Amino acid sequence: MPTVSEHAGQAALSxxxxLLLAMKERGLLPDHEIVGVLRDAAATHENAxxxxxxxxxxxxxxxxxxxxxxxxNSVRGP
Known part of the structure; x- marks a missing residue:
């Protein structure tokens, strides 16, 4: 059975x-910067x-x- 924490994590990811898709669609962040945000997030956890x-x-x-x-995924889609 999923926990409250798991639900919170899924909600946060969604x-x-x-937000990243909206920024991309509005031209606020290009693909390479979105990937950079994701890489920074991954690095934070890799170095924790x-x-x-x-x-x-x-x-x-x-x-x-x-x-x-x-x-x-859809964040990096066309």
Missing amino acids: ICEA VGTELEMERHRAVAEMINSIIAGG
């Missing part, structure tokens, strides 16, 4: 994606410190962001 459990969670988040970049 909101951020919508903490307990082993916290590090595992940060690595998982970084992997997810990097797969979004590599997969060319």
